[in-house]
Amino acid sequence: MAWAGVAHADGYTVPAGETYELSDMTMDLACGDLVVDGTLNVSATTFQNINRIIVSSGGVLAATGSSFDVARANLQISGRFTGRSITTTYSCNGGGTNPPAQMAPIPTNGPLGLALMSLLLGAALPARRWLNKRRQSAR
Incomplete structure (x- = not known):
């Protein structure tokens, strides 16, 4: 050729x-x-x-x-x-070859991930109760 x-x-x-x-x-x-x-x-x-x-x-x-x-x-x-x-x-x-698409892991099943989920859920329940009480008093 x-x-x-x-x-x-x-x-x-x-x-x-x-x-x-x-x-x-x-x-x-x-x-x-x-x-x-x-x-x-x-x-x-x-x-x-x-x-x-x-x-x-x-x-x-x-x-x-x-x-x-x-x-x-x-x-x-x-x-x-x-x-x-x-x-x-x-x-x-x-800058080199095209970078491959990467997925970021969600740390939910390790000790730190479980502790973070517990904190978030623990804060979400009282906030939901407070919002429900507020909606009821606004009626």
Whole structure:
């Protein structure tokens, strides 16, 4: 699988005046930048681990059925960028991988949790009696 473009440690660059075609592939930019100064036509291509997407004023990025996994808030679009699907992520300079959803345990069956529930229930019963008496006297 060969692809054109200038690939280097900083990502993938399409020079001004050049036109590159990419299709049916996955590219991991290893937290480098996707820089488009020329024309980049992509079809069914997935770009992963992008630090920044930069499309200069003379650049064109036309994507069909493609996706771009870019670090949060790192889009610099001065040219044309069409047909894209962008997913922001916490990868690259966004702080590591996306954090998994976490459930917070409710400490109800340990000694501290049981003591807390006893205190809350103990305070709730007198408060309920007081509210009932108040409602009856208000009638």
